Amino acid sequence: MLMSDSTGDNKTTGQGPLPPFKSWRPRRTARPGTISKLWVGVGVVVLIAAVLITGLILLARRRPAKPVAVMQTPTDTTWRSRSFVVKSGEIMSTLLTRARVPESTATRIITALRYGKFNFRRMRPGDSLALMYRDNQLLRVLYHQSHERIYRLDLDSADCRVSMVYQLISRTPDLIQGHIENSLYQAMLELGEKPGLIADFADIFGWEIDFFSETRKNDSFTILVERKLADSSFIGYGPILAARYKGRIGDFYGFRFTDPDKHTDYYNAEAQSLRKTFLKSPLHFSRITSFFGMRYHPIRRIRCKHSGIDYAAPTGTPVSCVADGRVTFTGWKGGYGKLVEVAHANGFITRYGHLSRYGKGTKSGVHVTQGQTIGYVGSTGLSTGPHLHYEVSKFGTPTNPLRMKVPRAEPVKKAYLEQFRTLRDSLQQVMAQMAGAMRPPQPDQEQH
Numbered sequence: 001m002l003m004s005d006s007t008g009d010n011k012t013t014g015q016g017p018l019p020p021f022k023s024w025r026p027r028r029t030a031r032p033g034t035i036s037k038l039w040v041g042v043g044v045v046v047l048i049a050a051v052l053i054t055g056l057i058l059l060a061r062r063r064p065a066k067p068v069a070v071m072q073t074p075t076d077t078t079w080r081s082r083s084f085v086v087k088s089g090e091i092m093s094t095l096l097t098r099a100r101v102p103e104s105t106a107t108r109i110i111t112a113l114r115y116g117k118f119n120f121r122r123m124r125p126g127d128s129l130a131l132m133y134r135d136n137q138l139l140r141v142l143y144h145q146s147h148e149r150i151y152r153l154d155l156d157s158a159d160c161r162v163s164m165v166y167q168l169i170s171r172t173p174d175l176i177q178g179h180i181e182n183s184l185y186q187a188m189l190e191l192g193e194k195p196g197l198i199a200d201f202a203d204i205f206g207w208e209i210d211f212f213s214e215t216r217k218n219d220s221f222t223i224l225v226e227r228k229l230a231d232s233s234f235i236g237y238g239p240i241l242a243a244r245y246k247g248r249i250g251d252f253y254g255f256r257f258t259d260p261d262k263h264t265d266y267y268n269a270e271a272q273s274l275r276k277t278f279l280k281s282p283l284h285f286s287r288i289t290s291f292f293g294m295r296y297h298p299i300r301r302i303r304c305k306h307s308g309i310d311y312a313a314p315t316g317t318p319v320s321c322v323a324d325g326r327v328t329f330t331g332w333k334g335g336y337g338k339l340v341e342v343a344h345a346n347g348f349i350t351r352y353g354h355l356s357r358y359g360k361g362t363k364s365g366v367h368v369t370q371g372q373t374i375g376y377v378g379s380t381g382l383s384t385g386p387h388l389h390y391e392v393s394k395f396g397t398p399t400n401p402l403r404m405k406v407p408r409a410e411p412v413k414k415a416y417l418e419q420f421r422t423l424r425d426s427l428q429q430v431m432a433q434m435a436g437a438m439r440p441p442q443p444d445q446e447q448h
């Protein structure tokens with residue numbers, strides 16, 4: 001028994017630098033007993049010696065001998081892990097099968113989880129399973145049900161222990177600054193930010209700026225936002241606390257303020273609401289970023305031969321109604337192709353042409369709300385390629401949608417103005433301080 005062990009060990013030792021799988025034992029000095037027909041006697045002696053030496057080494061192992069410890073170190077630290085994200089409709093057993101966990105182990109895991117009061121019905125796509133191996137042996141299973149709730153199973157002994165790990169979610173404020181080269185979307189992606197933040201930012205200024213046609217190269221943006229970290233890894237953003245967009249079109253600030261009545265909104269420095277009765281553009285940035293995901297979307301303004309604005313956009317891009325109103329027309333209308341017409345308060349009418357199809361429930365007579373999808377970009381009617389034709393008229397007279405003066409929503413209540421100003425000043429101070437900390441003194445600025 002010992003014999004065959006020691007020869008096997010010698011083989012692995014002979015392979016040199018290969019990863020030692022189960023071979024932390026074999027620092028053998030004993031040579032394998034080569035049995036020669038002529039030297040049977042000698043062979044037997046060598047075998048006995050080998051047995052003795054092996055026995056001595058086994059004895060030595062019981063003491064905390066140095067060489068053993070040295071050899072164990074590398075295997076101790078080599079944890080290998082594999083991760084799987086739960087797919088739609090997946091249950092624990094199918095997930096474990098996909099992760100190629102042997103059936104008997106899978107049964108142990110499921111039993112232990114059940115014992116640990118794991119709610120199998122709360123498994124959701126996007127949850128994740130991490131299998132951690134040491135020396136090719138599955139020793140630990142982590143199931144992330146959310147960023148905060150993690151189930152941990154240890155399979156190191158005969159039984160299987162389940163514990164819950166609550167991760168500490170920390171929030172750290174961060175200042176994101178950039179400038180536009182081609183588009184806001186691209187600029188933020190290049191800074192490594194996620195589409196969700198871009199959409200949130202664009203939503204704050206969605207009534208002031210048409211990010212598809214009014215941004216210019218070298219316009220700058222600043223965002224004060226909290227980054228949520230779980231165990232020091234980024235898991236998402238908190239709400240934007242303050243934002244600024246400075247460009248050719250103007251210098252805009254937005255401050256998030258929750259008044260004592262628990263009403264939260266974004267206001268400019270003068271405590272006016274950033275919300276208006278009309279959105280600046282029917283192509284609503286947040287809808288588009290969720291529609292296109294991570295891809296850069298080539299939406300831009302193109303010349304319009306008639307009164308209105310044309311946006312070149314891929315077929316299927318959602319079109320949002322710019323203000324609350326009532327649909328007065330849906331159907332084909334000459335050069336407009338498929339058209340939606342909406343009547344709003346104060347004699348305003350908006351038209352959305354060349355649509356590929358209409359929004360769900362969009363038909364003549366229905367009430368629509370600001371931001372609601374009323375159709376999708378297409379190329380119907382007199383159109384050379386997929387684009388949206390958007391026009392506004394007031395009492396029958398065409399109006400430039402980008403120059404409209406439209407009423408704002410309620411400003412900060414008078415009673416809370418002092419509170420708002422205090423918050424605004426502190427946010428501005430934080431932004432200035434963080435910007436100063438980020439930007440080392442720039443001597444080239446003095447050259448002008």
Ligand SMILES: [Zn+2]
Nearest residue numbers: 304309310389
């Ligand atoms: Zn047009």
